[in-house]
Amino acid sequence: MGRADALTIAGGVSGERLMENAGYAVADVVCVRFNQGTRAVVLCGMGNNGGDGFVIARVLKQRGFIVRVALALPEGMTARDLKGDAAGAERAWRGETLPAEPGLFDGMAVIVDALYGAGLSRDVSGRDGELIAAVNAARARGARVYAVDLPSGIDGGSGEVRGTAVVADETVTFFRRKPGHLLLPGRTHCGRLHLAQIGIGPKVLAEIAPTAAANGPALWAGCWPDAAIDSHKYSRGTALVASGPLLSCGAARLAAEAALRAGAGIVTVATPPDAVATVAAWRAAFVVRPAADRTALAELLGEPRLRAAVLGPGLGLGDDVWPAIRAALKGDMALVLDADAITQASRRPDEAFALIKARAAGVVLTPHEGEFARLFPDIGGSKLDRARAAAAQSGAVVLLKGPDTVIAHPDGRAVINENGTAVLATAGSGDVLAGIIGGLLAAGRPAFEAAALAAWMHGEAGRIAGPGSIADEIAGALRDVLAKGCPEAKATFAGGAEEENVVATD
């Protein structure tokens, strides 16, 4: 954001104008719910976030609110020491300013949090921590909290809580959302999020060329699995799902069903002999092939018409499994490596990553946090950073699961998924996701787009299936997701003012 501001200011829009627009945007959101006569306190910090706060205080006072500013400055600093646009905004404020202290929030209907925004660079502690605790306590007693740009204490780049953080009812941010608005726990601190345009134009967006975005149809509308009128099952694509033995064949059944629903024309389930009858009886639509051992599985994976394979759900952790995965990695089909296949790869990461990098067809790795730590033990940082680093290290598209699933391409592009709900936090849900990706890969969709679209379809399926659903029903709800059709595309990544899905990372 700092760079976006600087480029805009260099382009002739003053910082003061940006701050005025930002302040008005927040005041307008407050005024949707509250009227003249409302008691409001604006908590201002020492930087430009605080500067926005002074503008908000002025506008709310003009509109008849009873407003005071609670000014939180470092020891020894006074309002006269404020700098730049924040100093100008403070001078233009003609109301009451008090040194911030926790008691100032008592009895307020509205609290505006303008303590820290994008400039937060270290953990909040001491007096500021107490102020944040007091804001949250006042909210618990009924005050409505509006955060300026970010809830203070939330890191805009990572969504992490830096020590302690404000919990807001509404957050107004400017220009573009930041990763911290989408990643947890930041997302849950924002409350309702508003995006306001304050004069930072499309040329700036093109110049900063963000490589992160919220997951949405702009990325994958062209990959929606509509089959052409003249399609046949083979042209729609063949996928193979490798099952585990009888006691762990449920995972492959879920994945195979999801792959069929998501667009594969045919799905073969390769099954150890003890599970053949169970798998065959599960869905008449499955093609079931016994694979007595891993050599037989490797042979089935050599079938030339195969466009995609899903390996991992229930596959097994025995030493005999890796040769089949290795055979698949040496093959031509696109691959989803999930669950046990990720654990298998984590025992020999160098070999796995070399095989992934050497192949032409795409690979999607779908770790949850535990599997991620196993496969990429040395990678740290924000969820966005970690997914990107893992993609670069492995050569695969990495889908790092969770409520804020991140999908990263080795070239640095990444999307953050935002439509998942806790309905998905149920056993077998990840198998459904792996199957959806496999179905889209079988239909010829590129790995990054397939993974992003699959995460979105999975989220929608969870919403449609609703609370109380089990994984079988999430797979079943894919039919409704597809029946609703592809949602309207809004552009993603850099290039136009309408591209609200872009996340400004700098």
Ligand SMILES: NC(=O)C1=CN([C@@H]2O[C@H](COP(=O)(O)OP(=O)(O)OC[C@H]3O[C@@H](n4cnc5c(N)ncnc54)[C@H](O)[C@@H]3O)[C@@H](O)[C@H]2O)[C@@H](O)CC1
């Ligand atoms: N002209 C501009 O640059 C615009 C900036 N805007 C606002 O400006 C904000 C960013 O302003 P700033 O860069 O001044 O930063 P902040 O106002 O977020 O933070 C102020 C300063 O506090 C210090 N600080 C950081 N963490 C601290 C901690 N834990 N304890 C003590 N001190 C700490 C840092 O030196 C930081 O620069 C945005 O979030 C947005 O609200 C908007 O007005 C839009 C225009």
Ligand SMILES: Nc1ncnc2c1ncn2[C@@H]1O[C@H](COP(=O)(O)OP(=O)(O)O)[C@@H](O)[C@H]1O
């Ligand atoms: N609270 C949540 N909100 C949104 N999505 C979630 C949540 N918890 C889990 N998920 C999603 O559910 C799936 C769970 O996958 P996984 O952990 O592999 O489970 P399993 O192995 O039982 O199938 C992932 O796609 C994950 O992103």
Ligand SMILES: [K+]
């Ligand atoms: K703030």
